[in-house]
Amino acid sequence: MWKANSLRQRVILTLLGLLLLAGGGAVAWTSWAANNSGGPVQPLLRDFLPVQMPELAMYAAAIFALISVLTVWAILSALPQKPGKRTFVYQSEAGNGVSRIDSGTISQAAQDAAEKSPEISSAEIRISGSVQNPVLFARYTLRVEALPLDGMNLIREILIPQMEQALGAQFAQKHVSIDFRPKKSGPANKATLTA
């Protein structure tokens, strides 16, 4: 269920790559040109840097602090995240009362219901969106020894409609992934010959 912001990761990597490529390339070019000039007095690195400036350490500290903050932001914002849970608020028909339900509660109930069926090994469900337009994110892991289509039809025709019934609205978007869990070959499944 975890998902990284792939586009953001690629944009950050592109910027970082361009920065390193440009910086490294510029220094390499200058160094190579100095190497080929062959003059009697070789220019020093410090000649091109403001090392005599008294506030150099302060400016450098500010730049490194900025780089550190940007790097921490890049790490945190690019980490994989789960779709957010929502609190759904339902108005009573008479209009004089409201009831609130956390979408995580419905998701948990749906997971439990799915895992009780013989075809499904495990389920991970998140419901996001709003009361009128709920959005489903689900991953079902089926048992390989069950008939695959039975499990898939169970999800499509029973489990998801049951969730929609509980929510009182059809999902505006459904994102469903199906996996198969390998059969464990433990000692109980091995045939043993005894004399």
Place this chain on the structure above:
Amino acid sequence: MRRFWHVRSARTATLLTASLVLLCVSVTSLVVCLIRVASGSWPSWAAGFLDSAKGTVWADHRVLGGAVVVAILGLLLLMAALIPGQRRTALLNWDSSDAHEEWVIENRGLAHLARYEAQRTDGVESASPVLRGRKMQISLSTPVHEASDISKSVQKNVQDALAVIPLVQGISVSPKINSRGGQ
């Protein structure tokens, strides 16, 4: 509809590694600069490096080498960002952007299903399926010496099992006997 599952692989490990290295460098440099601002002198462990850097010329091979290494790292990061990456899922027929429904099956799951079906076939000791795009290659291990019939059975069993799944693009199965036992 923005897809959630059927997406190309992300670059989390590359980005985290590059960011952590950059963070270590920037925090260390920040500490050095703050010590300089607070005490008026560079810390002793950094002073030696700074003294040696003072006399370094542009033509120094270490400068050229270091810059080339940094540029190559930049190029690698750029390539990692721009190379699209593989999808780890296959679309099902029920998938519809118009209906805002995304239905996928994981390639890993299809491989697990194929392994199970192959290993159920009589005469097969173990099976290792590898799914690349729309082709699934299954390496089979069997104690039977004449294995052509087993290969055909596995091909049929796995193909039948996959045919039941309503995939948008079919998968072709090719078994390969890679080890034989028996007398």
